[in-house]
Amino acid sequence: MNASTNAGRNVDAAVVDLRSDTVTQPTAGMRAAMAAAPLGDDVFGDDPSVNALQSALAERLGFEAALFMPTGTQSNLCALMAHCQRGDEYIVGQFAHTYRWEGGGAAVLGSIQPQPLNHAPDGSLPLADIEANIKPDDAHFARTRLLALENTIGGKVLPMDYLAAASELARRHGLARHLDGARLFNAAVAVAAAEGGDPYAAARRICAHFDSVSVCFSKGLGAPVGSVLCGSRELIQRAHRSRKMLGGGMRQAGVLAAAAHHALDHQVTRLAEDHALASRLAEGLRGLPGLTVEAPQTNIVFCDVDKDIAAALVAHLKAQGVLATGLYKLRFVTHLDVDAVGVDRAIAAVRRFFNA
Numbered sequence: 001m002n003a004s005t006n007a008g009r010n011v012d013a014a015v016v017d018l019r020s021d022t023v024t025q026p027t028a029g030m031r032a033a034m035a036a037a038p039l040g041d042d043v044f045g046d047d048p049s050v051n052a053l054q055s056a057l058a059e060r061l062g063f064e065a066a067l068f069m070p071t072g073t074q075s076n077l078c079a080l081m082a083h084c085q086r087g088d089e090y091i092v093g094q095f096a097h098t099y100r101w102e103g104g105g106a107a108v109l110g111s112i113q114p115q116p117l118n119h120a121p122d123g124s125l126p127l128a129d130i131e132a133n134i135k136p137d138d139a140h141f142a143r144t145r146l147l148a149l150e151n152t153i154g155g156k157v158l159p160m161d162y163l164a165a166a167s168e169l170a171r172r173h174g175l176a177r178h179l180d181g182a183r184l185f186n187a188a189v190a191v192a193a194a195e196g197g198d199p200y201a202a203a204r205r206i207c208a209h210f211d212s213v214s215v216c217f218s219k220g221l222g223a224p225v226g227s228v229l230c231g232s233r234e235l236i237q238r239a240h241r242s243r244k245m246l247g248g249g250m251r252q253a254g255v256l257a258a259a260a261h262h263a264l265d266h267q268v269t270r271l272a273e274d275h276a277l278a279s280r281l282a283e284g285l286r287g288l289p290g291l292t293v294e295a296p297q298t299n300i301v302f303c304d305v306d307k308d309i310a311a312a313l314v315a316h317l318k319a320q321g322v323l324a325t326g327l328y329k330l331r332f333v334t335h336l337d338v339d340a341v342g343v344d345r346a347i348a349a350v351r352r353f354f355n356a
């Protein structure tokens with residue numbers, strides 16, 4: 001591997017990996033923070049680095065309490081189980097991670113029924129559809145207890161006025177509100193860029209519409225592992241019980257929490273660079289026949305292309321040292337470990353495929 005460090009980035013000259021923002025290596029500063037972290041047994045609540053991360057995030061996002069988890073999947077599941085009982089139902093998007101991409105965990109492990117809804121083109125769930133799918137209090141139906149949203153969703157930022165309206169609707173019907181904020185800070189950076197202000201304040205404004213929020217540190221923020229669930233003290237106590245049951249009680253977890261804490265302090269504003277790289281990529285891919293490029297709002301570029309072409313294109317790119325995914329649509333994700341040179345290589349490789 002021919003990796004060079006470029007403004008904190010580990011840019012691999014051999015491969016431009018745009019499959020996901022989860023593929024990053026910890027920066028030198030992050031590794032130093034991990035090495036220096038004071039540790040204890042977090043199952044006893046004794047790990048100072050875990051406790052510091054939990055308090056810092058809860059405070060920054062405006063919640064009473066927070067809980068460090070190994071993964072976003074576990075954090076979302078603990079949230080769903082904290083909000084819902086056996087036989088309850090949550091309203092969720094067809095393409096939301098908490099419905100489509102978590103192995104059916106809510107149903108399998110929580111006995112919680114999903115009510116998936118189609119997304120509007122902007123990624124939101126139409127308010128009328130949410131309202132129409134809240135079940136009456138009748139023995140025939142599961143009890144609708146929770147609205148679960150995701151922001152960003154497929155790289156799109158849910159509009160702030162939508163969040164306010166969805167939250168108000170949920171409240172009016174007595175539903176709790178959970179946000180899968182795996183990429184909360186990407187949304188916050190985009191909101192801050194559009195409206196002014198700093199991304200931490202924007203993140204807090206987004207979170208004000210939810211009873212619980214799960215934030216991932218192992219995506220754009222560049223930590224190797226870890227998510228944090230935020231909520232009220234009481235909700236986090238319930239989630240703590242589920243985390244234990246699900247095998248998520250980690251011991252000297254501070255070595256991981258320190259990486260996440262470093263990311264919270266040093267990687268948030270930098271996400272704007274990933275967004276700029278995504279725009280550069282989208283710009284470079286525009287105008288190719290058979291490839292429809294969606295304008296990225298954050299760090300994810302989706303392209304519509306014929307299914308057979310997508311598979312051939314992904315294979316062609318791989319042979320050229322550029323990695324992307326093509327399950328539903330062709331997808332490229334920018335992150336800490338790619339730079340403009342890598343993005344330009346990806347553009348050139350796609351253009352070669354189309355002989356353009």
Ligand SMILES: Cc1ncc(COP(=O)(O)O)c(C=O)c1O
Nearest residue numbers: 071072073074097150180182216
């Ligand atoms: C939106 C979203 N939520 C949750 C998760 C789950 O995170 P993890 O892979 O840490 O379980 C992911 C992972 O890609 C995600 O993209």
